Amino acid sequence: MAAKQQARQTQKSAVRAENERAILAAAEEVFAESGFRGATTGMIAERAGLPKANLHYYFPTKEALYRKVVEHIFNIWLDAANSFDENDDPVEALTAYISKKMDISRAHPMGSKVWANEILHKAPVIQDYLETTLRSWTSSRVAVIDRWVAEGRIAPVNGEYLLYLIWATTQHYADFNHQIDTLNGDAPLSDAQFEEAKQTVVRIVLAGIGAVPATAGGEGREA
């Protein structure tokens, strides 16, 4: 029982953890569907299955809740960012990075939408992240791309604009999934379709910058 007490003091109680999880999950959906202003704490509470006053017991203000949601998204993004560095070979690195970002768009479309909404509205909540973490991550990766160019491993390309193309395209499958579904006959992309989309993005990017896959590579998925 000493362990139990220890648990209560170091980590959150089980009920608190569960309620916060439910609220954050509901909030991510509602914020994604309706934006910050469009979302109401009442809607979030209802979807989380508890009264509004209870929600405000755990998260004092709507903005505090929103900030937590956005931070969650950002951490997922950072996770994907690491896959860029797992290999120094441009083909391997970009394939892994694009694949990971596509997977995130499929697994967490709501999170991506919240992020998009935030940027669209000039990032009132996460401007500091943009100016610190995102900026430093980006410039260091651009340096990697520049090195690839200098070493002749890819064709000359501006690193920033290459990254923007990758971000835009991969996140499009989350942010604009409603449009994609509509053009797909009102049906979400099947696993096979999504896999083809992913391969299409990877192939266009790699070929687009003249990154020739090593013929002996383990990721030999060229059609």
Place this chain on the structure above:
Amino acid sequence: MAAKQQARQTQKSAVRAENERAILAAAEEVFAESGFRGATTGMIAERAGLPKANLHYYFPTKEALYRKVVEHIFNIWLDAANSFDENDDPVEALTAYISKKMDISRAHPMGSKVWANEILHKAPVIQDYLETTLRSWTSSRVAVIDRWVAEGRIAPVNGEYLLYLIWATTQHYADFNHQIDTLNGDAPLSDAQFEEAKQTVVRIVLAGIGAVPATAGGEGREA
């Protein structure tokens, strides 16, 4: 003066035309910055320089005003769509289309943001456009791409996913311009930078699908 009277009856009076124009311009900005729910008719009226009650004299409801704004965006989009068909050569057609879409992102970032917001929130207002105009335009252009593939003018590629990549990337320069500006040292892209971004997108896409520019072409910018 008969002409003046005629004018009042056939077209809107000058004051009406001017007020509607000012309101629509203000509405596009405010809806882009704050979303539908986040925007208030008071904010729009203030930016247009007239009292809220006057705004409601011209546009009875916030939703009617919003619909007008979205329709305006959609017409700009249709305009760009035509540039896809001006030439049957894949290099020419795609270069023109991408360039046009990039130019629109630079000239009408607010409009693009309103569109993005609308899709993000499942297109409550323009779902019918998606299912009619956008769907038919897309499928006919996919047919063109398929033909290019069949004729061996470009490498095999899924037309839908190629279009999504183009849409995503070009619109990213409008929808995410705040993020881009932040990564650019809190400054908007200069004309030269934007031109380089445009060329980067064009080059990656063309190379990505193996569309070899005619060596005699005027766009010969291969490094």
Place this chain on the structure above:
DNA sequence: GCTCGATTTGACCATTTGGTCAGGTTTTCT
């Protein structure tokens, strides 16, 4: 200068919504 429709606007209202609070219940610890 009078009329009539178009335009303008301050004041107002009903509804929504973020957030509070007092009092109650449950859980945890000794």
Place this chain on the structure above:
DNA sequence: AGAAAACCTGACCAAATGGTCAAATCGAGC
């Protein structure tokens, strides 16, 4: 068991907001 802490919630409130309206003003034609 009993106290303390954590948790729960119906009722409530102040502010914001979309939209209304009646009265005032303007402008063109007679």
